[in-house]
Amino acid sequence: MPTTVDIPPGLSFPTSGPDLVAPEPEHCPGPDSKQAGKMDACAGCPNQTICSTAPKGPDPDLPPIQARLSQIRHKLLILSGKGGVGKSTFTTLLSQSFSLSHPYHQIGLMDIDICGPSLPKMLGVEHEKIHTSSSGLSPVYVSDNLSVMSIQFMLPNQHDAVIWRGPKKNGLIKQFLRDVDWGELDFLIIDTPPGTSDEHLSVVTLLKQSGIDGAILVTTPQEVSLLDVRKEFDFCRKAGVKVLGIVENMSGFICPNCETKSEIFTATTGGGEGLARSLGVEFLGRVPLDPRIGVACDYGESVFEAYPESQAVKALEEIVGKVRRKVVGEEEGMEEE
Template sequence: MSSSEPEHCPGIDSEQAGKSAACAGCPNQGVCSGGELRSAAKDTEQDYYEIARKLSSIKHIIIIMSGKGGVGKSTVATQLARFIAFNDSESNVGLLDVDICGPSIPKTMGVENEEIFNSASGWSPIFVEDNLAVMSCGFLLESLDDAVIWRGPRKNGIIKQFLRDVDWSDELDYLIIDTPPGTSDEHLSLVSYLKFCQNVRGAIMVTTPQEIAQMDVRKQIEFCRKVKLPIIGYLENMSVFVCPKCSKENYIFKSKSTRPSTLEEKYGIKLLGRLPIDPIIGKSCDEGKSLFNDNNKLLDNRIHQAFEDLWNNLCKEINQSKE
């Protein structure tokens, strides 16, 4: 449609759409008078209500975002989901991968060779643990090496299906949604489809210490504010490298600073935690294994403490947002 509208445009929802005197000369008059746009708008709103109904039993929906690729967003989403499931065996966790063109969650979760099945109750997610389930576009590909060359409408369609048709069960406590970097069709579709959901707690921004990464996060903050998506806080990944021999802290990307970042000072976005650089984190994702299990003797206490801090701060922010 043309972006220009008559001064007194009745709007596509009006019975006078395309028929009012104000519509004379509008390039969209024929489309509006036919009712196609009004019908499409009603169908779309019905989708919103259907998705809200489908997801209403989930206690908390958390969206993981990053302004730039390569900052460890999917790693954070993966290990956060694993930490919650391990730390609280009574909580049921779902991890939804809506990075349509780069679905890495099946690999990081170690379930890349699994297939999903469709039943009368919807698509069945893949269970990694008894209380941890995963759904990703990667399960729909013949090979994870296949390129996904889809235009916006098809991406939107699969996201709608993931939100509406996946059978997470009625006892899901946390749904963590991993998104692609930047602000693209996937983000707009996701936020739109969750429009009527009352259990969306907000977004966690993942960044690294250097300014170029935080610059893109600031753009994503503006995106969230424009679409009215709450921001829970941000996580600084790859914050510090601790030498395994001498335990000296090395700030590879940026010098250590006791001052708040511009994300806190200018935007009021709270720091949820800092994750160190450690080879075991990358290794666990490459091998599709959890950092958190009773048999992991190599896990540095700093890593466990970092996720503990993230989890505690996340719970605090969620509880405050509900008040």
């Protein structure tokens, strides 16, 4: 039977905002707003009394968060509207490709998929534990220029379920941003859970002052996935987050023996490229299904080092190049190279 997981002693953290009894409605002014519980949109909301009586004022944790993140040049969100599209796998491969293709860059990877932290497994560091020092929490290093932070490192048992409500999740995200000693980073890549819920609102709100370079939306070719990605795009629009582009994952199956491509998920409405065109954002590329990627992630190995000739690896390298040019800029990128 799953247990409610508590953070081990020495890693306590604050909650973030009042403990709401229902999700915030679309036009909610925000629990911390001076108008919380008093606007027309608050009428009939189960949280109205909670919000109207909660303490108001600026979050005292925002200045230290901004100071900590001042050492990070670029921040990227990886989003998907639904689960099962390979978002965490793509995030893992994207960060590995960044670190390998640009060894002079320092890459940080933050896993805020609190109920399903899979990045440590895919990176081969699932049994590591984080350490504390006078400068904060130390991330786990996968390589000389790639580090990762995840709740997985805090669990007493790797199979424990994390059964938390929103405020406790938000508090952990706040601690990751405020207390983790990333050092100087060129890129902080943030892997989020599916949907548009507590974790997404928290990270966008907390990163607002220090700046978010943009989000990458991950989808698969079929319409059922594109439907939810449209909602993710709408979330970004309402939250003021720039969408850097769309990636179509699982775009055909590549046979590892003969390199023949077969369509597993048919793009009935134009796939990721058609969606990008309709939304007016860049289509960053297609990453085909390759069973060797799944095996590499299961064993925490690098598919880039094991199968550098695979089409999936080449596709990922092209996507990294596009993302880097959009974020860093052509001239700065040429100077660094």
